[in-house]
Structures are given as C-alpha cells and as structure tokens.
Amino acid sequence: MRRATILLLTLAAIASAQTPVETARTYRQAHEVEILQQFAELLRIPNVARDTVNIQRNADYVAAEFAKRGVKTQLLSSYGAPPLVFGELNVPGATRTLGIYAHYDGQPVDPSQWLQSPWEPTLWTARHDEGGHAIEFPEPGEKVDPEWRLYARSAGDDKAPIVALLAALDAFNQKGIKPTANLKFLFDGEEEAGSPHLGAYLTTHRDKFADVDVWLFCDGPVHQSRKPQLLFGARGDAHMDVTIYGANRPLHSGHYGNWAPVPAMELAQLLASMKDQNGKVIIEEFYDSVAPLGDEERAALAKMPNYEDELKTELGLAWTEGQGETLPERLLLPALTVRGLSSGHTGALATNIIPNTATAALDVRLVKGNDPEKMLDLVERHIRQRGFHVVPEDPDEETRQQHPKIAKVTRSRGYPAARTEMSLPIAKDIAAAMTEAAGEEVLLVPTMGGSLPLYLFTDLLGKPVLLLPIANHDNNQHAENESLRLANLWYGVDAFAAVMAME
C-alpha cells in the first residue's frame, strides 16, 4: 500500500508539472482511435463546392461539433454561396484574439483515378505506391501507427485542421485547460473554387472580426523534410483557358493532313513561345511587377534547409526548372503552369482526324506585387503578339473567314498574393509554441507556394496573417488518392493546443 501511494503521489506531481501542451498530448495519445473515427465521419461527407446539398451537410456537421465543445457557432449565409461556419470562444481575461481559418470544401475529383471512392475514407499502412496496404480501422484502445495514412478527398486539404482543432478543444475541456486568447473560427466552404464570396462575407460581418490580432491560416503542407513550418504569406492564383481553332469540323487526317491547320500544333507553338528551356517565362514584363524581398525574408531563405537533392530523389526528378535556384527561392516568383491539355484523343481512343480545337488550361501563380488581371493581360497580349485573333467565345463563320489564327481566351476569377512582415512580434510567440509542440525548431518561411485568399484578411480587414500548415507534403493534395499521414494529424492537435495556450 505504501509503495502504491507513493507512486500515485509521484504521478500526480508529474501530471501537475505538465505544461498545457504536454497535458493535451497525453489526452490525444489516449484518444487517437476516437479522433480518427471523427475524421472519417467528416471525410465521408462529399465536399466539392458545386455540390450544394453536401456542402450544407459539411457546414452543419462542423458547426454542430464546435458547438458541442462550447464554441458559439453560427452559419453565415449568402444567396448562392456555401455557408461560412463562424465560431467564437471568449476567455475571461484574455488579452488577445486569434482568428483561425480553414476550409471544409475540397478539389473536384475524377473517381476513375482513385483506388477507392474519394468519399470512403480508407486506412493504409503506408502510401499505396510505397508498399502500403489497406487495413481495417482500429478499435478504441488499439495502437495507432503514426506512419499510417488516411486516404480520402480533403484528408490533407483541408479537413485535417478542423478535426485537429476539435481534438485540441476536447483535450482542453477534459483536462480543464483554458485558452489564453479569445478564439474566432472561420471555416470556408468554397476555398477550392477561389472563395468568390468570402470578401463579401468579411465585409458584411467585419464587426465580428474587428478584435482579431492575427489570423492563423491552417492549410497547406509542412516542409518536405517533414519539419514544421510557419509561413508569412501565400501566392495568389489566376486561371486562363486557351482554345485554338482549326476547321469548323474535325477533318480526316489523310485527306487534309499537310494542308489543314492543326490546332494542337498551333497550341504547342504558342505554349512553347511562353517559356524557355530553363523554365523562365518569356512573356514580356512577366516578372516586372514582383515586389523585392526584404532583409528578414532573405535571411529566412538562407536558413532554410537545403533539401533539393532529397526532394528530387523523392519525386523522381533529375532536373527542375530554374537550375541553380532552390524551391523556396522559385516560389517567390510567379509561375506559369500548363495544368491541362486536350485535343482529340490519345491512346486507344485516338482516331485519324485533325481535331478542330485544342485547349490548354493555364495556371498562373502570383507573388506579392502581381495583380491577377494584369498578369493575365500580359499572357493575353502575348497570344495576340503571336498573331492570334482573341475571342471570348467560339468564333462564328465570319470571324473564321477573317482571321488566320483564332484563340478563345477565358479567364476565371483569381486573387493576389499576400505576405506578412516577418518581424511581426506575435509571430515569435507562435513559432515558440509550435516548436514546443513539435519538439523541433519550426522553419520560418516567407511564402507558401500554394494559394489562399489571404489578401482579404491583409488588405480588406487590415490584419496580419500567418500560415500554420499541418498536412504532410506528399498528401497528393488536389490530385487523386489524397492521403494524410497520421503523425501530421497528431502534430496538428499538439500545435493547436500549444498556440491556444501560449503565454
């Protein structure tokens, strides 16, 4: 009895000596199966922004789960837009307010490319292309391997932070930990569609956000080395589809080949004129509006780990664009990517025709200083300079008869990049909290390569924004077979707990 009593007293002393981060971690470790179950429950609700019925189901689910944990929630609605889930948790005596943003919608899917339905979360022992195999979900109390992967659309982008926040709140509630800041949650339902209504929502409800000191964006991946990172900005994004026209109908490639224009060839020649062999965009003025880097940003870049060789090996690449420059450096420049090409068919469906159109889907990533419309204007001007008559829709016969080369250019809504000053004082506290949670120093990075509508917060609301991503970089974000590595979910729970409880 005596020895048992001493042991209990010792354990109690250890427990009371735990920091909030340690207490939350202990709670999380004991409830990993339950957290996974909740994650799967959320992932089972399809979440493509156009699917209005299921988008509403996602919003309802998220709001209800936060409400259960004491957060005052509200669905902000606007005609024709997915609801924005808003939540607030006020802490008596708190001296600051953290805004926390994530999104519950996901990229469109092509189910034929997936191993299983994108909406049927499946647990794998490792990536399917790295020796993993599918396994049953564990029962409560069973051991969970942190290298396991959960496969589903939005497992990485961007439902993981939502579930990690719920788990951190559970830990706080169960263990009696109080956040040290007031919290305002915002969960977007159309981030993958470019958040077209978020600006209007923020304007309408700006009073709700007036007291936020800093917004934390919980999206995107950690560093490729699996090190945690805190980022100070994100690139902007703009899209353009370009369609080149040949004859007014598909032609037999024998009877007309060598005489009729070949749209796929003209498109190839046009695209080839946009970029040199080293990946430099050769569209006039493409780099002219890029904002120069400051000293802190240069210093942060210099501190980034040299991870080029490992990354090239992992991705199976013997060459990258912009030889001699690293990935973090390249992300500080605008990018022009061909994200899709189509004309006729390839493979078994190919037929002997000259397809009468060819289309390229272009993605232009923007950095600080780039205006989305102006950047697309440069691309369109380049298309004109190459001799194309640019039209906004399929050309009529009169237009066809008048112009040797015709390109249809359609744009979709884009938004600019945003960057927060790296000297922001609260950023140092957040970095310290994340470092404690991760057990290793967090990387400070000037910008994420991906895009988020940060400009609405920095420019419209006038608040600084920091990015706190938790997903593994190899999560196949935006592609088929998206998968979250469970260790990253656990890091997310710990990191959110640390930030919510930081001094």
Place this chain on the structure above:
Amino acid sequence: MRRATILLLTLAAIASAQTPVETARTYRQAHEVEILQQFAELLRIPNVARDTVNIQRNADYVAAEFAKRGVKTQLLSSYGAPPLVFGELNVPGATRTLGIYAHYDGQPVDPSQWLQSPWEPTLWTARHDEGGHAIEFPEPGEKVDPEWRLYARSAGDDKAPIVALLAALDAFNQKGIKPTANLKFLFDGEEEAGSPHLGAYLTTHRDKFADVDVWLFCDGPVHQSRKPQLLFGARGDAHMDVTIYGANRPLHSGHYGNWAPVPAMELAQLLASMKDQNGKVIIEEFYDSVAPLGDEERAALAKMPNYEDELKTELGLAWTEGQGETLPERLLLPALTVRGLSSGHTGALATNIIPNTATAALDVRLVKGNDPEKMLDLVERHIRQRGFHVVPEDPDEETRQQHPKIAKVTRSRGYPAARTEMSLPIAKDIAAAMTEAAGEEVLLVPTMGGSLPLYLFTDLLGKPVLLLPIANHDNNQHAENESLRLANLWYGVDAFAAVMAME
C-alpha cells in the same frame, strides 16, 4: 385504249434502247427506299475492329447478301483476325477480271460526341450543322431527296460501296444485264485498324487473285467540288504516341509551380520544334525520300479544278499550311499531324495540379518513297536530338534519376503509300464508264490523301490498283456524326454498274 397501247410501245422502245448504265439507273431510281433500308440494316451492326462478335456479324451479313445475288462467297478466316469476305462472280466469255475491295469495319467511336447512337442510322434533311433536321425513313414508293443524309458510323467509310454494289447487282439480276468482266470481291474487316492480317490473307490465298487485272478500291471521298474522281494511289500511314514525364506523381501547382518540370510544356516545346509556322516539317531528312512526280502526274495536277477558296470557305479557314500550294499538291508530301493531346484536364474538370505526364498522338502520312519505320525513326531521332531519353515503356525510378528529360515512344503498325502509273490502259476505260455514270467528266488524281493498304496489292500481288470513291467529302469520316449524302450513294450504284458493264 389505242393511245395507251401506243404509249406502252413507246416506253418499251425507249427501255430497249437504254445502255446498261441507264437501265441500272432506272432500276435504282425505282428502288431507292429499299436500298436505303438495306443500308440502314448493315449500319445497325456495330463494326469497330476490336468488337469481334459484331465484326463476325458484319462479315456474315455481307457474305449472305452477296450470295443471295449469285456471288459465290466464302469467309476467309485466320486466328485472331476478323474474317475477310471473299466473293466471285464468273461471267462466261469474259476477257478480264476486276478485283473490287471495300471494308466493313469502322473507326472507333466516342458515343458522347454523337447526336444519336453511332449504330442507329438516322435520316436528316441536310447536315445537322447546316440547317438539317432528323426525319422518319420514307416508305417504299415515297420520294427520296438526294440531298438527305444518312448518319451512322461507316455510312461514308466504308459501308456505302458495299450497299451500292449490292444494289448494282440487283439491277443487273432484275434487268438481265450481264457483267462484262469476271468479278472478285474482297471486304476487309480491319482496315481502320491498319489491316494487320490482310498481307497474310493475300499470301495464303494468292491463287484466288492471280487472274485479277486491276483492283478497284472503293473507299474515300469524291472531290470536294462533288465531282467524281478516279485516283491512282493513296498515302501510307504510321502512328506514334509520345509521352513526356515529370515527377513520379501529380504535384500541387502552387507548392511546386516554377520548380517542378511541366510535362505539358515540355511536350509543347518538343512538338513546336517539329514544324515551322508555315506547316513545313523541320525534322531532319523528313522530305528526303519522297519519290519525284512523273510527267503524267504533273499534267493531272495541272488539270485539277482550283477549289482552294471554296474549300477554305466551306471549312471556315482563312489560312492553310503550305501557303501558295494547293491541297492536291500538298497531298503528294508526307504529313505530320497531332491527332491527339492529353495532360490532366481542361475545362470544368481542371484541377490545380502539375499533371505528371503529357501525351501526343502523332499521325504521319506517307507518300511514295517513304518507308514507314524509317520515317518514324526520323521522328524518334528528332526527339533524342531535343535531349530526351527515349524509353519504350513507363520509366522506372532509376531511369528517372538518371535522365532530365524522358519520352516514352510507342509506335503502331504502319504501311507505305502506293501509286499506279497514270498511263495504265484499263484506267481510261474505267474513267470513261464513270464519266457516263456521273454525267460529267471524272477527275484523274495522282493520289488520295487518305491511306489504304494498296501496297499489298501493288507490291505483294504485283497488280495495279485504282481508287473509285463514292462518299461525299463532308461525311465526317473518322469523326463523330459521320453522314453520307444520298446522291453519293446513287452515284455509287450507277458507277459500279457502269464499270461492271463497260466494254
């Protein structure tokens, strides 16, 4: 009573004065609805070469219909190959033998692109994109407008000649007309797949064809001006698919854009390096093996109608490749056509990824003098010259690590062009018969732009080959919504009757 008797006698006198062509035309005019019904019956049998069950149904149907008309038919079979329908009709006293070739298979279809099922023949008052509308099939005795169109896969390419031959034989049988030559029919079941077994069939059964004086190939379209034409050759054809590789998985276009290779851009640069802005192929030695034209061919070219402006207007083109040269001239050179492009998605399915492969399907049309494999060797050498490591299948990780640029090149079986001397004596008789049938002078053309396995007949069997096409040029051959203009079917019946009965 008296006047009626005189009228009948007069009609009988007119009938007896009719040439065989006129008699056959009269019969055809009285049976257009029945001919159409038979056409639709044949078109309802799907005929993609890979669809072995339906290919057999086509062969059985064709053989049975010719047998009904007194042709001794036989299905030539070979393991794994569609049957070749062989038929012979021997005429006592005939001094020559005509070989007649057509094919009953059709190009693959993408049903989503069709107005109706490709296998449900539908009658239209005109082209669907030129004000036509679908109508019911007429009842026997009802009037048939020669401008009507029959929509279905293979309506133009190449079931129309089969049905026209059956109708011509009906006319001969019903009106007691005897062919003036022995006839040997050959109907191919995999022409659209490149006739991979036809050579073996002809070798095995060459005794059956030993007495053929000239082969008539009934395939392809008449001139764009709707004038009838007799052609003395066809281009050859060879295919190559080229796939360019990026990372070993699709990457997020934000997190990696401007650093990761973009396969679609590298493919565009490669394709652009193959052809100049005027449509000239700039692959080294591409034109070196082209056989020079003879005097008769030059003279025939000079006699071709100048139809460039009408054709450009019809096709909605303000520019064509090889400015200053006409279509018939351009068809006497090899052609390089991009018949398909694919990488990721365009339009609504496009996502923000860098697709990890991009593929182009290339079609190389060949002229006399070009060896198919050697021409593809030139293209492949060009790809290597552009810095690509060429592989025959998807690269493994080791290959990826070693080579900055990787292209998978796959070839499919091709065959060479063939041309018959334009001075061939029997060609003059055939041209005269066709001119009588059409009521206007037939054009003599050195080569068709499309491809047919003529080389097997010219090179393997050592026989001259002439092409007698009947389809309208605007039949959407090989593409969706293929349609035959009925006037062209009637011309086919009349032309075959004229040739079978020529002195």
